[in-house]
Amino acid sequence: MEHSPPPFFNRGPAPLVRLAFFASLSLALLVLDARFRYTEGLRSVLALAVYPLQSLATLPAALAERVSGYFVSQAQLREENVELRAKLLGASQAAQRFEAAQAETGQLRRLIGAADRLPLRSTPAEILYNGRDPYSRKVIIDKGSQNGVGAGSPVVDENGVVGQVTRVHALSSEVTLLTDKGQAISVQVVRNGLRAIAFGAGSSGMLELRFMATNAEIQNGDKLVTSGIDGTYPPGLPVATVARIERDAAYAFARIDCRPAAGVESGGYVLVLGSGSGRTAYPEEAGTEGEKRLGKIRRKDPDAAR
Amino acid sequence: MLLGNPTSAQAILLPVRAGTILASLAVALLLNFLPWKNVLLVPDFVALVLAFWCVHQPRLVGLGAGWLLGLLIDVGNGVLLGQHALAYSLLAFVAITLSRRILWFALWSQALHVAALLLFTQGVSALVRLAAGAEFPGWGIVVGPLIGAMLWPLVSLVLLLPQRMPADVDETRAL
Numbered sequence: 001m002e003h004s005p006p007p008f009f010n011r012g013p014a015p016l017v018r019l020a021f022f023a024s025l026s027l028a029l030l031v032l033d034a035r036f037r038y039t040e041g042l043r044s045v046l047a048l049a050v051y052p053l054q055s056l057a058t059l060p061a062a063l064a065e066r067v068s069g070y071f072v073s074q075a076q077l078r079e080e081n082v083e084l085r086a087k088l089l090g091a092s093q094a095a096q097r098f099e100a101a102q103a104e105t106g107q108l109r110r111l112i113g114a115a116d117r118l119p120l121r122s123t124p125a126e127i128l129y130n131g132r133d134p135y136s137r138k139v140i141i142d143k144g145s146q147n148g149v150g151a152g153s154p155v156v157d158e159n160g161v162v163g164q165v166t167r168v169h170a171l172s173s174e175v176t177l178l179t180d181k182g183q184a185i186s187v188q189v190v191r192n193g194l195r196a197i198a199f200g201a202g203s204s205g206m207l208e209l210r211f212m213a214t215n216a217e218i219q220n221g222d223k224l225v226t227s228g229i230d231g232t233y234p235p236g237l238p239v240a241t242v243a244r245i246e247r248d249a250a251y252a253f254a255r256i257d258c259r260p261a262a263g264v265e266s267g268g269y270v271l272v273l274g275s276g277s278g279r280t281a282y283p284e285e286a287g288t289e290g291e292k293r294l295g296k297i298r299r300k301d302p303d304a305a306r
Numbered sequence: 307m308l309l310g311n312p313t314s315a316q317a318i319l320l321p322v323r324a325g326t327i328l329a330s331l332a333v334a335l336l337l338n339f340l341p342w343k344n345v346l347l348v349p350d351f352v353a354l355v356l357a358f359w360c361v362h363q364p365r366l367v368g369l370g371a372g373w374l375l376g377l378l379i380d381v382g383n384g385v386l387l388g389q390h391a392l393a394y395s396l397l398a399f400v401a402i403t404l405s406r407r408i409l410w411f412a413l414w415s416q417a418l419h420v421a422a423l424l425l426f427t428q429g430v431s432a433l434v435r436l437a438a439g440a441e442f443p444g445w446g447i448v449v450g451p452l453i454g455a456m457l458w459p460l461v462s463l464v465l466l467l468p469q470r471m472p473a474d475v476d477e478t479r480a481l
Contacts, residue, residue, distance in 0.1 A: 011365070015368070015369070015399055015402055015403065018368065018369045018370070018399075019369060019396070019399040021369075022369045022370070022372075022373045022391070022392075022395040023392060023395055023396065025373070025388075025391075026376070026388040026389075026395060027388065027392065028388075029387050029388030029391065030386060030387070030388035030392065030434060030438075032387075033386050033387040033388060034386055034438045039387045042387070043381055046377060046378060046381040047381050047382075049378070050339075050378055050381055050382040053332070053335050053336055053382070054339050054382060057339035057341065058341060061340075061341050129339075129340075129341030129342075130341065130345065131384055132338070132339075132342070132345050132348075132383045133345075133383050133385045134345050134346055134443040134446075134447055135385070135432075135435045135440035135441070135443055136385075136440060138384055140384065167384060174384045181440075181441050202441050203441075203443060203444070
């Protein structure tokens, strides 16, 4: 203790030591987050601390929008009104037909003893801002777990599927867009019911259908809707339109690019649908069942031998 | 290159207040969280302000502050937890190491150093993400740091302003 410096010269551990400490702490967090997803608790606590700043940051844009809203010309409003009325007319007609069809479907389902499909619960939400991560495609919406939004819920706008909620905070949640490279959605061609899986194509803002045979019956302009067999997205939501097909006999698969139906990269309001409504459990696979039985028999065998 | 004290450094500065540092970092966080249209063109304000305080007050602001700010940015941006924390810790370390050197230069020459610092920070982030399996978003990611470096003289002027103001103007002083 005699040789230690007096306390007013003491500057704590050397910078290199501190760097080693904080860098290893960060690396540990990175591994925990990327590999094991153990950091959600810490993340939600910090998210609550950041939320006031985040909501404050959205104020200027909201204010600007409100101010510019005052200066919308009358002609523009009238035009929009007419357009909306026409849309409403079309929509109500479709809704009437839908109601009739739904009643009919319900009757038929009851006839065959199938479970009624539960009506979808939906939460309207506003897109606060684009995710600021250039390595992924996400948006942040203003509804969180307090509003009943759950991780995995599909997110749609008026034209089709936008993406999926991938992380839920108390008052906001992150939506990964369909165009993100790591996002996949099971789709069906409306024209012929062909099933496929659409993957995000990343920065181009498109989707691509992978693993479709070169001779698959698909053509430009085909509409793709959700097939519903993934249990995440309800069936029949518009997803994309086929924009470009490259068939090359040298490859086993065709290269198919699709343009998303919804304003995936733009738009201000979305609907968060309730996830996993009325999904039945997966049946046990025949192979594992057989193995279990075999195992039982094998286990029984020694007993029998004794 | 002109070596020597720029005129601004010759003025004796008042001691910095903790409130100034906290307020500037909060404003930088706010600027980072603004809903920008094109993320690639926006400089990382938090990294810039953190570098500023690490260079000017290496004993007050350092690796711990950088690490914590990095965590906040990670959560706010919804990216891999620890990505910015690691990058900002490294940024703070290099900035503290270079702080005695950087302050000898004029503001625009300082900006060159800062450009290297911010590019390094962005590079660390990119390496972490690429290692985690993301796709490379293109060379546009170097634009933000360069714009940030161009803002350095402005940031220096603004953030040193509270220390330049006279604490107590004595009207009756003889000299």
